[in-house]
Amino acid sequence: MDIPIDNYQWHEFFPNVTHNMGIVIAIWAPIVLVYFMDAQIWYAIYSTLFGGIHGAFSHLGEIRTLGMLRSRFEAVPSAFKNRLAPPAKDESERENKENLFPRKAIAKFSQVWNEFIYSMRMEDLISNRDRDLLLVPYSSSEVSVVQWPPFLLASKISIALEMAKDFKGKDDGDLFRKITSDDYMRSAVIECYETLRDIIYALLELESDKMILRNICYEVEQSIEQGRFINHFKMSEQPQLSEKLEKFLKLLLAESEHFSEPQIINVLQDIMKIITQDIMIDGHKILESTHHAEDGKTEQRFERLDFPLMLNKSWKEKVVRLHLLLNVKESAINVPQNLEARRRITFFANSLFMNMPKAPKVQNMLSFSVLTPYFKEDVLYSEDELKKENEDGISTLFYLQKIYPVNEWTNFLERIKDVIKDSKEENREKEKMEFIRLWVSYKGQTLARTVRGMMYYKQALERQCSWNSLTMMVSVFCHRYIFNSILLGYRNFELFLDHKAFQDRAQALADLKFTYVVSCQVYGNQKKSDDPRDRSCYINILNLMLTNPSLRVAYIDEREEMVNGKSQKLYYSVLVKGGEKLDEVCKNNLFIFDVFIFCLLAEGIKFKWLPLLGLSFVQAACDIGHIYK
Template identity: 50%
Template sequence: MEKKFSYIWNAFISSLREEDLISNSERDLLVVPSSVGDTSVTQWPPFLLASKIPMALDIAKSVKKRDEELLRRIKQDPYTYYAVIECYETLLDILYSLIAETSDMKVVDRIRESLEESIHNQSLVRDFRLDELHLLSDKFNKLLSLLLEIEQEGNDTAKMTQIANLLQDTMEIITQDIMKNGQGILKDENRESQLFANINLESIKDEAWREKCVRLRLLLTTKESAIYVPINLEARRRMTFFANSLFMKMPRAPQHLCFHISVLTPYFKEEVLFSAEDLHKKNEDGISILFYLQKIYPDEWKNFFERIRPKDEESRKSMMDEISRWASYRGQTAKTAKLDHQRTNSSYQDGESVADMDLAIADIKFTYVVSCQVYGMQKVSKDAKEKARYLNILNLMMMYPSLRIAYIDEVEAPNKDGMTEKTYYSVLVKGVGDKYDEEIYRIKLPGKPTNIGEGKPENQNHAIIFTRGEALQVIDMNQDNYLEEAFKMRNVLEEFESTKYGKSKPTILGLREHIFTGSVSSLAWFMSNQETSFVTIGQRVLANPLKYVTLFSFS
């Protein structure tokens, strides 16, 4: 269970990094190691263990007499105890993986045996100078930094020499400065070469091993509290909501069969992807879209540049497509399409990898249709702006192969009387190859749908026929969906099978809406809060009014 949860949690944290809500250092502090189970204690995310090793070193420095006092003070905070045990076991694992010579192995074995014997005899405080442990911490920090600097392919002779010297210095500090009776451990008359002259760096190619080094360095060096990790408020909100939701009562997800769900989103003429010209064009106040986004999302802009790593201004210009995508994902259409499609790749995965069969099942069980009412008109339009919107929608279909676009097509054709009249069709298309869309279905309509009712509802109505499955979720372009919430989608759909409401099973399920555009302006913030007050809270009260009448009864 612990290992399965680590996959889900790490996928969640990785999605936050891909969306530039957190930095690389914050990601390293938040992830659970993929090598869960390699130590005898639970391996918590490093942000929970931040500053615990420096704290333990201070405790060890202050304890002078009894091992019982040292153990009691360390165990006062369970996370400090976990950090100490994990740090010790991981250090041994890394050291043993670096050793190539049997004589070097014996040195580490003797030190380990002496330490464990002192712990067993409760004589650690007497046998070791614990106030010198900070010297060891500094050496290991330098060692880990060097190991991580070495590329996975190729040997850096200079760095290998530095690593050997650091290992030699470390052993001398342990045996001469920290151990009171360790002077003879390094003496070996049969030794043919210098201590740690040969080092095994094969482990560096292993990503899990490098991950251990990163985690250990964080444990050793992170001195400030991680209470402010992550800094981004949106990342905090999502983490808090996800963590809290894990403790709520929810139906169990089915092991095999689950509902097929379709998501339908209406679109009219909103911007899809910003062009370079759009981003740099200034309004009457002299403010460009890119400048505005940089100011309202300063930390995300910084994280974005950390992710793409432009070397200079020239390379930054060549990455304009990436910048355009970053800006567009802070708009409505591209973000909603991108995040809703995370369900396809994530809702149904189980374990560390997703096989082709799993993806095929996900495609069968999940359908995403965007009803782009005027897509056909944009396709043949001569207006540059409309043509650009068509190309951007087409680009989204290429990026997300499972995305389907529904639109109303107007065709002029002769009728029975020989007169030319307009005929209307509902059309469903998908992306094919690198630059084409392919028609899947075409359904003739009795007339123009938008003449019957309002534009938005009819835009949805004509596309409903292209949805599949037992459940249909209708969301707007300013509504969001997140990877971590997609993991719970199977549980949510089981509400339709619930019998707790009586004989009739539910047919409509209301989900809390988060409008991510609320931070754009004061008006958007007001409208977002209005939705929370009059829709989310109101509907929850009306769902079971008698319960709330009793709650607020004054009798």
């Protein structure tokens, strides 16, 4: 190590060249590579910081969990209305003047939210109980507070009852401040009181019974207003009343075979007895001041009820919702349980808070078409394919039941049970198997699953067209009662307008803006084939067109025809549209298009362009044929 180096020379890779370029590259190459690595690291850091800041200002990912959705659900209807259903200028001024913006926002939002929940129920992602807890009730002028979905109000009533029962103070203000500190609890308490009052009042037939109920409600409201509610009502008897109310609502919701009018009358009489004798201090005075006589006959109180009212759908919805609010005592924090349903809900809510352009009216949107190629893939699984086992003894049905969450199969059985219970006994097994075929097909890679997914676009356009038309009609109506009925919810909307014509207009406009074509290349051959699989595919595609009238199927048809005395194979590009008269539409389309193809051949147009021309012109031919038919 101590030996000095007198003469040091670089090793020359290329000693005969006049420059040292190889040495320069060898020295600087590692430095350049390290620089690129550092640049990549700095780019990753920069993109993370910039993306996070930009995403925060763009409101991306504001709602990532159901807990965050619950905390911000009050803002969701307003965000939806601003993004997808912006009001006109004069309508916005009217809303601000009359303080109707929150209720109208929820009225419009409830339509889309409920359709969204129903679609997840039809896909068996949620159960009937989850559906009822997630649905937003249609706004009603009969309730003075905003009606939130039950999953936000779960356990609020039971907590409020416990607070009232254990309250030891003498001032009503302390109790009411505890209840009103939670907006959802306040809404739940007021809604339950007003809904129960309306349900019982609608059931009563005798005016004397209605008078007793009005006096009780008047005493309750006056006591709250004057701050003497605690002194005039015994809160310790609330659990007894709650138990009777739960039994009363169950009887009202019972099926026809378990329906018992005497039991309903007895439970209602017990409820009124508990209220007037056990809870109210001076309840006996209300009974004594009301003379119970009708047409000279003395009857027992609360004995004559309007039982046909229970067939009313709107009234039934009130009973179902009230039963949920009173009966659900545990927290609904795990509703829904399905992970896919949770992902869809959070994605839908999160998208409403993003910075994006407001949705234009449907009539101002650009039309778009979707084309799905299809050859010989599965359309729907047959019964034999579902039961066929592989070498391991596992069938397709068993496999799909296991790879998907267990609750989806349970939800499916719950759904079809309600559908097939009214069918004849001999047809139930057949209908059940058809539903199972659909369920399995929607879980696999089939054409039926693709068609169902694409039809969601059309349903969304129809719903948005309904909002636009509703806004336009509201601006036309001048009668205040009609305006408020439309404004506060869609439940009363059908009473004033022809709902079917309104719906037909939305469907027609959606058909103009969205076209879905499935290019079934061998559909014509499958139609003529004797092979069981080909015939099954043909029948399944035919059923898809009948189920989805907006679906169009394009295919090439082959025919043997005599041309100049010689048999010649001719090809036709055909577009078939579903509907109630599918066969007639096919014949008309083929006849008109045959003439069109013959004219093209006469003009010398080459055949290779015919499939493209067919897809472009056959729809016009269909329309012409429908006009001249």
